[in-house]
Amino acid sequence: MRIYVTSVPVDDQAKAEDFYTRVLGFRVKHDVPVGEDRWLTVVSPENPDGTELLLEPSGHPAVGPYKAALVEDGIPIASFQVDDLDAEHRRLVSLGVAFTQPPMDAGPVRMAVFDDTCGNLIQIIEMKDA
Amino acid sequence: MDDDALDRIFKALGDPTRRRIIDRLRERPRQSLFEICALSFAQDGATLSRQAITQHLDMLEKAGLVRVEWSGRTKLHTLDAGPLRAAVGQWLQTHL
Numbered sequence: 001m002r003i004y005v006t007s008v009p010v011d012d013q014a015k016a017e018d019f020y021t022r023v024l025g026f027r028v029k030h031d032v033p034v035g036e037d038r039w040l041t042v043v044s045p046e047n048p049d050g051t052e053l054l055l056e057p058s059g060h061p062a063v064g065p066y067k068a069a070l071v072e073d074g075i076p077i078a079s080f081q082v083d084d085l086d087a088e089h090r091r092l093v094s095l096g097v098a099f100t101q102p103p104m105d106a107g108p109v110r111m112a113v114f115d116d117t118c119g120n121l122i123q124i125i126e127m128k129d130a
Numbered sequence: 131m132d133d134d135a136l137d138r139i140f141k142a143l144g145d146p147t148r149r150r151i152i153d154r155l156r157e158r159p160r161q162s163l164f165e166i167c168a169l170s171f172a173q174d175g176a177t178l179s180r181q182a183i184t185q186h187l188d189m190l191e192k193a194g195l196v197r198v199e200w201s202g203r204t205k206l207h208t209l210d211a212g213p214l215r216a217a218v219g220q221w222l223q224t225h226l
Contacts, residue, residue: 071203073180074162100204101165104158106172113164115202 003051005041008078009058009067010118013040016055019117023095024080026053053078058119067119074100076113076123085110085126131213131220135194139217142193148186150174152195155209162204163187 010016026042
């Protein structure tokens with residue numbers, strides 16, 4: 001068994017496609033119409049055959065309260081790895097990304113948390129010994 | 131400041147976890163619950179539940195030592211040392 005896809009629930013798939021590609025730098029891998037929505041996945045250009053991230057519609061009534069509760073407490077819904085956290089933080093801030101948590105050391109990692117503009121907080125981490 | 135307010139402040143200080151939260155909020159203001167939990171785990175190796183930290187924060191907030199503000203839809207916590215100075219000045223200082 002392998003993990004081939006994981007998902008984040010996004011308020012608006014078109015807006016999410018823009019943010020996750022233009023701002024974060026991922027690439028669209030699959031974009032298939034499914035009813036009124038799309039099966040829309042992105043991958044990292046550093047690992048195009050790696051695990052896909054599904055930008056999933058958050059239409060189910062349970063998703064809104066779930067996302068809101070996580071955001072209120074500052075809890076990220078997904079975590080991505082970068083080589084240089086401070087450089088990535090500077091790059092994203094220059095593109096207008098809002099961070100709820102600026103870079104900080106937390107044991108073996110350095111981490112930060114930002115708003116994906118689609119109703120979620122996303123964590124980025126740098127492994128210190130990597 | 132009345133006795134109830136003094137009680138709340140000195141009770142809030144009477145716990146090592148809450149004192150550590152105060153220390154860290156002073157070093158780094160505007161922390162979310164997630165950040166407070168992450169720092170407490172990273173720096174103390176503490177495995178306190180999120181619910182336990184929430185209860186500690188409630189006590190600090192009711193004592194007026196922690197102020198809450200919103201960044202978008204995320205709740206951030208900041209230390210307010212004003213009530214602490216007032217409590218020390220009003221009662222503790224008379225014995226020092």
